[in-house]
Amino acid sequence: MTSSYREGAKRIAALTPAALSFGAAFGVLAGTNGVDASAAIVMSATTFAGAAQFAAISVLHDGGTVAAAVAAAVLLNARYLAISLAIAPAFEGTRLRRLVESQLIVDESWAVSQVGQGRVDRRLLLGAGLTLFPFWVGGTALGALAGDVIGDPKRLGFDGALPALFLALLVTQLVDRRAKIAAVAGGTIALVLIPFTPAGIPVIAAAAVCLWGLKR
Amino acid sequence: MSDAWIVVVLVGAFTIAFKAAGPVLLGGRTLPDRLTGAVELLAPSLLAALVVTQAVGGDEEVVLDARLAGVAAGAVAISLKAPLIVVIVVAAAATALVRLVL
Numbered sequence: 001m002t003s004s005y006r007e008g009a010k011r012i013a014a015l016t017p018a019a020l021s022f023g024a025a026f027g028v029l030a031g032t033n034g035v036d037a038s039a040a041i042v043m044s045a046t047t048f049a050g051a052a053q054f055a056a057i058s059v060l061h062d063g064g065t066v067a068a069a070v071a072a073a074v075l076l077n078a079r080y081l082a083i084s085l086a087i088a089p090a091f092e093g094t095r096l097r098r099l100v101e102s103q104l105i106v107d108e109s110w111a112v113s114q115v116g117q118g119r120v121d122r123r124l125l126l127g128a129g130l131t132l133f134p135f136w137v138g139g140t141a142l143g144a145l146a147g148d149v150i151g152d153p154k155r156l157g158f159d160g161a162l163p164a165l166f167l168a169l170l171v172t173q174l175v176d177r178r179a180k181i182a183a184v185a186g187g188t189i190a191l192v193l194i195p196f197t198p199a200g201i202p203v204i205a206a207a208a209v210c211l212w213g214l215k216r
Numbered sequence: 217m218s219d220a221w222i223v224v225v226l227v228g229a230f231t232i233a234f235k236a237a238g239p240v241l242l243g244g245r246t247l248p249d250r251l252t253g254a255v256e257l258l259a260p261s262l263l264a265a266l267v268v269t270q271a272v273g274g275d276e277e278v279v280l281d282a283r284l285a286g287v288a289a290g291a292v293a294i295s296l297k298a299p300l301i302v303v304i305v306v307a308a309a310a311t312a313l314v315r316l317v318l
Contacts, residue, residue, distance in 0.1 A: 011300065013301070014300060014301035014304040014305065015304065018304075018308070030220075033220075034220070035220040036218070036220065036221070039218075039220050039221050039224045042224055042228070043224040043227065043228065046224070046228035046231070046232060047224075047227050047228050047231045048231070049231055052227060052231065053227075056223050056227050057220075057223075060219060060220060060223060066219050066222050066223055066226075069219075069223045069227075070223055070226045070227055070230070073223075073227040073230070073231075074227065074230045077227075077230065077231045077234055078234065079262065080231065080234040080235050081234040081237055081238075082258060082262070083235075083238075083258070083262070084234060084235050084236065084237050084238035084239060085237060085238040085242065086238065086247075086254075086255045086258050087238060087239075088238030088239050088241070088242035088243050088245070088247070089242070089243075089244065089245060089246050089247055090239075091238075091239035091243040091244060092243065092244045093243075093244075095240055095243075098236070098239040098240050098243040098244075099236045099239070099240050101239065102235045102236045102238070102239040102240065103232060103235055103236070105235045107266060111259075111263060111266075112300075114259055117252070117255075117256050118252075118255035118256040118257070118258055118259050119255075154315065155312065155315070156308060156312055157282070157286060157307070157308035157309060157310065157311030157312030157313070157315065158308055158311075159270075159283055159286075159311065160271075160282060160283040160284075160285065160286020160287060160290075160307050160308060160310065160311025160312075161286060161290070161304045161305075161307040161308040161311065162270045163266070163267050163268075163270035163271035163283060163286070163287045163290075163307075164286055164287050164289070164290025164291070164293075164294075164303055164304060164306075164307030165290075165300070165303065165304055165307075166263050166266040166267045166270060167267045167287060167290055167291060167294060168290065168294050168300055168303045169263055170260065170263040170264055170267060171294055173259045173260040173263060174260065178256075178257065179256070179257065179260040180260070182257040182260045182261040182264075183260040183261060183263070183264040184264070185261065186260065186261030186262065186263075186264040186265045187264035187265060187267065187268045189265070190264070190265035190268040190269055191268050191272070191278070194268075194269065194272070194273050194274070194276070194277070194278050195276060195277050195278055196276070197276070198276065199269075199273070199275075199276070202265060202268075202269055202273070203262065203265045203266065203269055206261050206262065206264065206265030206268075207258060207261055207262045207265065208261075209257065209261040210254045210255070210256075210257035210258040210261050210262075211254055212254075212257065213253030213254040213255075213256055213257040214250060214251065214253055214254045215249065215250045215252070215253050
């Protein structure tokens with residue numbers, strides 16, 4: 001296993017067309033809802049988390065309040081608190097450096113930089129995050145400024161590629177009986193909660209399964 | 217400031233804080249031994265939940281659509297030990313194809 005930025009970039013390379021396409025779709029959504037192009041681009045650069053961005057703008061579009069839009073996005077991104085605490089030991093250097101580098105944590109960069117026992121490799125994560133970032137932000141700019149020029153990510157099937165990516169990475173995690181039980185429990189909890197709870201809750205509730213691993 | 221900008225600033229602030237919390241407050245230190253078991257199980261439980269929500273998640277409903285074909289095709293590629301890029305391409309192609317036909 002090579003620990004390098006380049007290897008991280010390589011692992012995520014296949015997702016760059018999807019990042020560009022979903023980024024553009026977000027830019028288009030923002031544009032059709034009267035959101036400034038600059039606001040859409042700033043959001044992609046600072047939030048850098050697709051589902052929450054789509055949710056926030058959609059809530060506004062449907063006539064929801066600012067509070068409702070923020071709440072929807074915060075619920076969707078709360079999982080990053082769990083991820084960030086879990087992988088904290090991988091980060092080093094000054095506080096400012098850790099702050100900046102931590103912003104490259106997204107589901108995909110976290111998932112491809114796993115090195116076993118829940119740990120991630122910092123270089124792999126940063127290489128992967130840095131590779132996705134320009135496609136996501138650039139796609140957003142393209143969609144917000146030029147409109148629908150790339151094509152609907154759904155028509156290209158990218159929405160079906162994301163769960164397949166997570167499945168491929170999940171399989172590598174099923175190293176023992178406890179991990180398998182956690183996966184089945186997490187997946188089941190998410191499935192059961194989808195119809196009854198706002199987006200974001202199913203994933204957080206499933207992640208809470210890991211507390212079962214706390215040592216007494 | 218427009219509503220959209222307020223949302224952008226607030227969501228950005230929350231998300232930056234979530235992502236930074238661990239690395240900034242605990243960065244570089246090893247986690248307490250008590251937590252290591254929980255950290256080990258976070259990846260399988262969270263990844264499984266992401267598979268489920270991305271494959272069949274809708275607006276507070278379970279939606280069965282072309283994404284399932286993508287995951288199924290991806291699963292076949294995974295079982296054949298295909299590299300990640302092949303899994304992604306196969307899954308996207310299957311999803312797009314089934315959506316075209318449906």
